Amino acid sequence: MVVQEKARRAATRPARAAPARASILRGTVQVLGELLITAGIILLLFVGWQLWWTNIESDAKQSAVIKEFAQGLGGAMPASPKPDPSAAPVDYGTPAVAAAPVHAGTIGIMYIPRFGPNYTRPIVQGTTGDVLDTLGLGHYANTAMPGAVGNFAVAGHRQTHGAVLDNIHTLVPGDKIYVQTKDGYYIYVFRNNQIVMPSRTDVLEPAPTRPGVTPTESFLTMTSCNPRFGAEERIIAYALLDSWQPASAGPPAEIAAQVAAAVRGN
């Protein structure tokens, strides 16, 4: 408006050329300024989108995946049997090992009580963006499946897209990590953290960080970005298989409520 007003005033003056040029200059500066302000707003919106909105989108997607998986189990998930404190822990023998699903197929659900009572995240085959950015924890396709002797390795975002492993640094040795598949429940016990450079693929070896060694135990390895809000390094969490129980035995008591909630879809 001001520009127009001045331009009109300038037009009534006898000497036209100089004010007209000034008006063009003013208009250019104004458009440039508005474009720069727009770019700034877009960048702020992008930050908000990445740090906040992607979490909401991914959480919704992951809840849907969990619900679908849990309901797909159907009758294979009986109610948790009444815990009998006097009973000795039952040994169910060698864990069942399922065949790896196709890319983006659901392997199971991970429960980590240390991350809060509602920590229920899907484990999906593959570690490409389409899996990690929406579906949750991605299973490195060339590593073992849950329960197998070797290394069951998964990756997850520390921030954005659900931030599935945001609290990976809070794990304490001895913490239980539950993996539920269609076959049953695999109970891993957290052992230690390690912070490495992103190129350290040896953490995915069947015996983690020991290439060429034949594994004798079942490992769970989780990788995520480090530091939080950065990706200069990777934080690795190692866990060892402690025990397993088939689906027919019902869920372990510690996660029974969460397993039931997953079937209900919340």
Add this chain to the structure above:
Amino acid sequence: MYGWIFRHLPGPLWLRILTSLVLVAGALILMVQFLFPWMSGFTAFTDSTIGSASQP
């Protein structure tokens, strides 16, 4: 620029305000659907995998 666009929208004031809101909403949808996912490829802090073969 925005002033120029607003002045050149057709209709009475309330319609022009409504049209601008629709334009802003459309721009937001385009950004969330296409621009931001593309931009996120340039931010590094979402990389959580080991190695480079599977890196999105």
